[in-house]
Amino acid sequence: MIKQLSLFDIYPNGSPEEIIISDGHLQLYHSIFSDVEASRYYDRLEKEICWQQDSIILFGKSQPLPRLTAWYGDPERSYTYSGIAMEPTPWIPLLQTIKTKAETLAKATFNSVLLNFYRTGTDGVSWHADDEPELKKNYPIASVSFGGTRRFLLKHKTDPTIEKVELILTSGSILLMLGTTQEYWLHQVPKTKKFVEPRINLTFRFIQ
Numbered sequence: 001m002i003k004q005l006s007l008f009d010i011y012p013n014g015s016p017e018e019i020i021i022s023d024g025h026l027q028l029y030h031s032i033f034s035d036v037e038a039s040r041y042y043d044r045l046e047k048e049i050c051w052q053q054d055s056i057i058l059f060g061k062s063q064p065l066p067r068l069t070a071w072y073g074d075p076e077r078s079y080t081y082s083g084i085a086m087e088p089t090p091w092i093p094l095l096q097t098i099k100t101k102a103e104t105l106a107k108a109t110f111n112s113v114l115l116n117f118y119r120t121g122t123d124g125v126s127w128h129a130d131d132e133p134e135l136k137k138n139y140p141i142a143s144v145s146f147g148g149t150r151r152f153l154l155k156h157k158t159d160p161t162i163e164k165v166e167l168i169l170t171s172g173s174i175l176l177m178l179g180t181t182q183e184y185w186l187h188q189v190p191k192t193k194k195f196v197e198p199r200i201n202l203t204f205r206f207i208q
């Protein structure tokens with residue numbers, strides 16, 4: 001009889017899938033939270049986070065972002081995201097618990113988190129790098145996902161001969177973006193016409 005390999009067989013003892021890319025380094029921890037834990041975190045984040053509908057000015061017109069966002073962190077760490085100046089909301093215990101998990105895997109401390117709530121497939125985030133000047137250069141970013149599964153694509157900023165990378169981010173996973181990944185690569189969560197469950201993503205960062 002052929003046994004179907006589970007992700008645990010392939011990545012036992014909480015070791016990550018290493019995604020080898022030139023000019024960067026990605027580690028993907030599958031099911032770092034159990035399905036039950038992940039769905040509890042999703043429900044609590046949906047309720048406890050102070051979600052906002054932000055807008056950007058595009059060609060002189062105000063456009064709502066295709067997702068809800070929130071920004072939490074240590075006091076006095078302001079940050080500009082897509083032209084929007086944001087003051088962090090103070091940490092809540094729920095976020096501090098998730099932060100501790102991310103810090104253990106990343107072997108680094110974080111002082112802020114950007115949260116995105118993708119309500120449907122028409123929500124997404126377009127090509128960008130998390131390389132704003134406020135962020136400490138080449139410092140780990142930990143991306144935690146709860147809820148629906150979404151595609152996460154990466155493309156090299158300058159070398160079009162380097163193949164795009166596609167990752168599938170499932171509920172309870174943590175993706176670490178390490179080294180020079182933000183310096184050389186863009187990433188996006190594309191919109192999709194397929195039905196997808198709502199998804200909450202947290203990116204833990206370090207602001208200087």
Ligand SMILES: O=C(O)CCC(=O)C(=O)O
Pocket residue numbers: 114116125130143152169187189201203
């Ligand atoms: O939702 C994701 O997986 C990525 C979010 C992201 O890239 C960001 O917040 O900068």
Ligand SMILES: [Fe+2]
Pocket residue numbers: 128129130187203
């Ligand atoms: Fe990002």
